[in-house]
Amino acid sequence: MKATCFILASFDHKKAFQVALWSIWVSGFLLIALSLYAMQSLPSLEDHIKMPKQLHQGFANLTSPKITIFSAPDPLNAPPGPRQVLAVRSWLALSPYITVVLFSRDPSVVVFARAFGSRVSVEPNIDFTFLGTPFFHSMVARSWASTSDISVLTDFETILLPDFISTLSYAHKLDYDWLLFAPLRSVFYFPFRLDEAGKHWLRKDGKRIRTQKMQEFLAQSWQWNCHEGRMLMAWNNRGLPLHTGVLPPFLYGKGLHNHWVINEALSSELRFIFDASWTITSFYLKDLDQWSDRLVEGYNFSNIKNRSWENVGNSHLGALYGSLYFLGVNYSNLVKHFKCDGQNLFVNTAESISYSFEHQSSLRLWKRRILHPRREKKTMECIHAITSLERNMDCSVKHQLDFSSPLYLPFSLESLLSVIADKNKTIVLAVAGYSYKDMLMSWVCRLRSLLITNFVVCALDHDVYQFSLLQGLPVFEDPLAPSDISFDDCHFGTKCFQRVTKSKSRLVLQILKLGYNVLMSDVDVYWFKNPLPLLYSFGPAILVAQSDEYKETGPINLPRRLNSGFYFARSDDTTIAGMEKVVKHAASSNLSEQPSFYDSLCGEGGSYRLGDNRCLEPETNLTVHFLDRNLFPNGAYQNLWEKKKWKSVCSKKDCFILHNNWISGRRKKLQRQVLSGLWGYDISSRMCLQSWQKTKSTSYF
Numbered sequence: 004m005k006a007t008c009f010i011l012a013s014f015d016h017k018k019a020f021q022v023a024l025w026s027i028w029v030s031g032f033l034l035i036a037l038s039l040y041a042m043q044s045l046p047s048l049e050d051h052i053k054m055p056k057q058l059h060q061g062f063a064n065l066t067s068p069k070i071t072i073f074s075a076p077d078p079l080n081a082p083p084g085p086r087q088v089l090a091v092r093s094w095l096a097l098s099p100y101i102t103v104v105l106f107s108r109d110p111s112v113v114v115f116a117r118a119f120g121s122r123v124s125v126e127p128n129i130d131f132t133f134l135g136t137p138f139f140h141s142m143v144a145r146s147w148a149s150t151s152d153i154s155v156l157t158d159f160e161t162i163l164l165p166d167f168i169s170t171l172s173y174a175h176k177l178d179y180d181w182l183l184f185a186p187l188r189s190v191f192y193f194p195f196r197l198d199e200a201g202k203h204w205l206r207k208d209g210k211r212i213r214t215q216k217m218q219e220f221l222a223q224s225w226q227w228n229c230h231e232g233r234m235l236m237a238w239n240n241r242g243l244p245l246h247t248g249v250l251p252p253f254l255y256g257k258g259l260h261n262h263w264v265i266n267e268a269l270s271s272e273l274r275f276i277f278d279a280s281w282t283i284t285s286f287y288l289k290d291l292d293q294w295s296d297r298l299v300e301g302y303n304f305s306n307i308k309n310r311s312w313e314n315v316g317n318s319h320l321g322a323l324y325g326s327l328y329f330l331g332v333n334y335s336n337l338v339k340h341f342k343c344d345g346q347n348l349f350v351n352t353a354e355s356i357s358y359s360f361e362h363q364s365s366l367r368l369w370k371r372r373i374l375h376p377r378r379e380k381k382t383m384e385c386i387h388a389i390t391s392l393e394r395n396m397d398c399s400v401k402h403q404l405d406f407s408s409p410l411y412l413p414f415s416l417e418s419l420l421s422v423i424a425d426k427n428k429t430i431v432l433a434v435a436g437y438s439y440k441d442m443l444m445s446w447v448c449r450l451r452s453l454l455i456t457n458f459v460v461c462a463l464d465h466d467v468y469q470f471s472l473l474q475g476l477p478v479f480e481d482p483l484a485p486s487d488i489s490f491d492d493c494h495f496g497t498k499c500f501q502r503v504t505k506s507k508s509r510l511v512l513q514i515l516k517l518g519y520n521v522l523m524s525d526v527d528v529y530w531f532k533n534p535l536p537l538l539y540s541f542g543p544a545i546l547v548a549q550s551d552e553y554k555e556t557g558p559i560n561l562p563r564r565l566n567s568g569f570y571f572a573r574s575d576d577t578t579i580a581g582m583e584k585v586v587k588h589a590a591s592s593n594l595s596e597q598p599s600f601y602d603s604l605c606g607e608g609g610s611y612r613l614g615d616n617r618c619l620e621p622e623t624n625l626t627v628h629f630l631d632r633n634l635f636p637n638g639a640y641q642n643l644w645e646k647k648k649w650k651s652v653c654s655k656k657d658c659f660i661l662h663n664n665w666i667s668g669r670r671k672k673l674q675r676q677v678l679s680g681l682w683g684y685d686i687s688s689r690m691c692l693q694s695w696q697k698t699k700s701t702s703y704f
């Protein structure tokens with residue numbers, strides 16, 4: 004990524020649009036270059052197959068692999084219903100060594116999981132969109148960090164039968180890194196249930212039924228629904244990635260991501276990849292009234308349910324990250340796993356190649372062309388019998404990745420606010436341009452980890468708008484934003500900075516007038532804990548702001564010490580009148596908005612000061628309260644950014660925030676924040692840093 008930054012730095016920064024596309028393209032090309040390099044330096048699958056591989060791991064616990072099944076409930080269908088209960092029970096019935104991890108932030112899912120005991124847990128610490136849809140790349144990374152022998156990722160409604168466990172146990176014995184997949188089939192009718200103990204499947208009359216009988220029943224009625232893209236994937240967890248390169252931040256369940264992984268895994272040739280559709284019985288029950296409308300807490304969610312923009316987002320990402328505009332996986336040409344006469348076979352039927360697993364001397368795969376169809380007759384017949392059961396099973400995709408359809412979140416500012424605001428009708432507002440996108444993400448990650456969800460992002464340019472959308476943020480575009488925000492040079496003191504800050508107060512005023520209280524926070528403000536309850540407690544007609552006073556003693560309301568990068572304004576008439584004064588003043592001033600705040604609300608030279616920490620604007624009666632500098636320190640106070648001084652000082656003083664201001668230049672600011680450890684975003688993988696991740700160095704400088 005070093006090279007990326009270098010190339011970026013030499014661009015004409017005024018063309019932020021091109022920079023945005025280029026940054027993604029350039030990193031895409033680099034990744035391709037890297038993966039080509041990596042492929043050359045890695046032995047190919049052929050080599051693996053020909054040369055017996057040394058056993059690194061020794062024999063794992065061969066009899067009973069530990070398996071973790073990862074899945075994500077649909078955020079719109081919470082709480083989970085009977086179909087999901089049946090699915091999870093079918094998983095737990097397979098083996099006592101199966102555990103389940105559900106990605107969700109919905110409390111009803113926690114309740115759901117609790118009913119199953121300790122084997123089912125909920126993982127909220129991955130990335131979600133503001134509507135609760137989990138990010139697929141974050142799910143994969145989390146399952147990656149799992150300590151189980153095998154990780155499985157599947158749809159939340161997947162019902163599994165016991166052949167799943169025999170196939171996985173078999174694959175577990177391969178001295179090989181593998182990735183298996185099975186597109187899910189659907190059935191409308193499945194008249195079986197698990198007994199109380201969750202061990203045996205029963206018929207309607209309560210009698211036990213054998214797996215084979217159920218499979219015969221299913222074979223009559225089930226269908227492949229490849230276009231829905233529902234799939235089960237499983238891989239052994241010995242440290243080898245599934246593919247080279249970076250998985251784009253796809254949204255889970257919005258199409259494309261499963262095919263993408265298989266496509267990339269195939270071309271990376273790191274693992275043995277096979278289709279286990281014939282040896283794993285996995286399916287889901289089709290429900291006809293799945294999309295019935297649902298009102299949540301009085302909000303009309305019907306337009307939110309229309310998430311066509313999320314699907315468009317995945318397609319966009321595919322195109323942005325793709326080495327090609329085209330994603331094509333011909334599933335007919337892949338290796339399939341069969342079981343014939345109790346023997347496990349891996350066969351590429353299209354190319355008549357079989358791969359076998361030799362027990363005797365070493366555990367390895369070897370590849371063999373089926374040279375004598377006659378000698379292999381029995382095998383071929385068996386395979387033919389299995390595959391001919393279902394003719395229409397080609398799940399091949401040829402996806403023209405669509406880069407041209409507009410990526411736009413169909414929400415107005417009003418509808419976004421109504422969804423986002425907390426119960427006190429308060430929102431947190433961040434305003435950012437593309438040059439601050441990583442800082443924005445670090446800020447967002449921090450708020451997410453504090454479980455603060457009522458924030459909204461105003462995009463100053465279209466690139467940061469698209470970027471935010473793809474990162475699942477609630478974002479709107481400021482139609483009046485200045486159009487030429489330069490990439491590196493829009494920092495304190497510049498003309499650009501003046502204009503950008505002025506759009507902030509204008510936006511705050513607009514939102515106040517819509518009836519919402521606003522905590523305006525710059526993205527370079529690090530939040531230690533949620534300040535909202537404290538800020539709210541000051542009451543109406545008081546604007547609460549950070550002080551920019553750098554001295555350790557004396558008044559904190561001296562002239563021009565009001566920091567407009569962190570303040571709380573309530574939606575009452577007095578505050579609105581005060582903010583109107585500020586916006587008017589700023590419009591006619593050729594300084595940044597910060598002096599306008601002070602001069603309008605505290606009087607020029609501080610003539611409206613009250614005591615050491617307040618002002619009272621006489622026309623509107625708006626009080627300004629300056630926040631305690633020990634609880635809300637600015638970037639100059641006590642040098643807290645230096646040598647991680649914040650660690651000792653802020654834990655003693657119980658700081659709420661720390662502002663990364665009083666430093667000039669975007670890079671210096673970034674550097675200071677990354678080095679201080681108050682950084683929450685991994686730029687290369689586009690994910691929030693989580694405790695389950697191994698600490699990655701942020702390759703920024």
Ligand SMILES: *[C@@H]1O[C@H](CO)[C@@H](O)[C@H](O)[C@H]1NC(C)=O
Nearest residue numbers: 063064065066067068069100
């Ligand atoms: C295999 O794993 C199971 C459960 O994890 C454990 O009870 C058993 O002792 C293990 N066997 C060996 C040989 O490690």
Ligand SMILES: *[C@@H]1O[C@H](CO)[C@@H](O)[C@H](O)[C@H]1NC(C)=O
Nearest residue numbers: 296298302303304305306307
């Ligand atoms: C929700 O909004 C849709 C269109 O935006 C409208 O057709 C529908 O009647 C609304 N439902 C309720 C319950 O307000």
Ligand SMILES: *[C@@H]1O[C@H](CO)[C@@H](O)[C@H](O)[C@H]1NC(C)=O
Nearest residue numbers: 306309310311312411412413
């Ligand atoms: C969903 O929104 C898209 C664009 O915003 C629109 O074209 C489409 O008709 C909508 N679909 C439904 C079912 O409302």
Ligand SMILES: *[C@@H]1O[C@H](CO)[C@@H](O)[C@H](O)[C@H]1NC(C)=O
Nearest residue numbers: 333334335336353399400401
């Ligand atoms: C996939 O490959 C098979 C065999 O090579 C071929 O017959 C089939 O037409 C291909 N399917 C697609 C969609 O390209």
Ligand SMILES: *[C@@H]1O[C@H](CO)[C@@H](O)[C@H](O)[C@H]1NC(C)=O
Nearest residue numbers: 425426427429535536537539
């Ligand atoms: C919301 O309002 C209540 C009562 O006015 C207050 O106690 C609470 O702290 C407020 N919450 C936030 C997050 O501001």
Ligand SMILES: *[C@@H]1O[C@H](CO)[C@@H](O)[C@H](O)[C@H]1NC(C)=O
Nearest residue numbers: 588589590591592593594595
């Ligand atoms: C704005 O700047 C110009 C020159 O830079 C100066 O002459 C003028 O007085 C300034 N206006 C205000 C309102 O500060």
Ligand SMILES: *[C@@H]1O[C@H](CO)[C@@H](O)[C@H](O)[C@H]1NC(C)=O
Nearest residue numbers: 577580620621622623624625
């Ligand atoms: C401000 O307060 C003074 C004294 O309480 C009052 O006379 C005046 O009407 C108030 N002004 C406004 C705009 O509310």
